[in-house]
Amino acid sequence: MSAVTTATAHPGAGSATAASWPVSAWRHHDPRVADLPGVVLEGLDHAGSAPDSAGELYRRGARRVALHDVVDLSGAAAAALGRLAFVRDLTGHGVVVDWRVRFDGAAAAWSSLSHLYPPAELLGAVEDSGALDRWRDLFHLCRCVYRVGPGFVQVRDRRTGGLNRLTIDDRQYLEAIDRLLPGTPDEAIAPAVLGDLAAENLVWRMGGLAVWLPYRVRRWPWPAMAA
Numbered sequence: 001m002s003a004v005t006t007a008t009a010h011p012g013a014g015s016a017t018a019a020s021w022p023v024s025a026w027r028h029h030d031p032r033v034a035d036l037p038g039v040v041l042e043g044l045d046h047a048g049s050a051p052d053s054a055g056e057l058y059r060r061g062a063r064r065v066a067l068h069d070v071v072d073l074s075g076a077a078a079a080a081l082g083r084l085a086f087v088r089d090l091t092g093h094g095v096v097v098d099w100r101v102r103f104d105g106a107a108a109a110w111s112s113l114s115h116l117y118p119p120a121e122l123l124g125a126v127e128d129s130g131a132l133d134r135w136r137d138l139f140h141l142c143r144c145v146y147r148v149g150p151g152f153v154q155v156r157d158r159r160t161g162g163l164n165r166l167t168i169d170d171r172q173y174l175e176a177i178d179r180l181l182p183g184t185p186d187e188a189i190a191p192a193v194l195g196d197l198a199a200e201n202l203v204w205r206m207g208g209l210a211v212w213l214p215y216r217v218r219r220w221p222w223p224a225m226a227a
Contacts, residue, residue: 019079020048021069021086025062029096034064049082049182054089065090066098073206074104074124081183081211084113084204091117092215094141110135112201112213114159115144145217146177153177155202155214166200173197183211 025041026034033039041062047053057065071083083099090097097116102123103109110122110131118136122129144157152169168174176193186194186208194210197203203210 019082020046021067021079021083023047023068024066025057025060026064027061029064031064047086049085051182052089054086054093054095057090058093058095062095064096064098067100070123071099071101071119073109073204074102075207077207078183078209081204081206081209085181085183085211087116088213088215091115092145092218111159112204114138115157115213115215142217144214146214147217155200156217157201157214159201164200177212180210180212183209186210 022045025044026039027041028034028036028039041057041060044057044060047057047065050056067083067087069083071087072080073084087097087099095117097119099117099119100121100123101110101113101119103125110126114135116139118132118139122132122135126132142156142158144155144159146153146155151174152167153174155164155166155168157164157166168177172190173193173196176189176197179188180197180203186205189210194203198205198210202213204213
């Protein structure tokens, strides 16, 4: 069995998350058809933190992906940020993600990730708190996304209920986003820039590491509205 991609750091990013992890993938989102011939995506046992590993899986036909290991956000493991970025990118491609996540003592921490495909299980401080049901109720596509234009990034964030729209065109911030996509040490980002992005809840930070939270929108889930 082969990995979907070689685990490499994002070019120029100083990534702290180069790793690979065991996964399974299927060509249909419904687990009830998982055992039918041709549904399992063969030749795959690991995915990695290369920049477009989620996109490569999608292009190979994956519509449901399972991460075998818990995404442990209760410590300071760099691999956890790589897995979190992987879940983010799969969600951006509209892929169903079977994953489990562990949080530390911050009971409301899950809400920062409520734009990601809801996990199968919440562990740690929020276990049995009803947070998983709320996450499932709140989730919808494009809940927190970004799109890239010529010389700018626009973020559309609905995690707090309303629409928070931010347009980022400062070169220092754009370079920071590029570094944050796969996850990077805090020290790789100017403190003022990282502080501003964190204040907008656009990064997840733990153990001296940080990763970008919004996923890139590739197509709107709603039809265009004519005036």
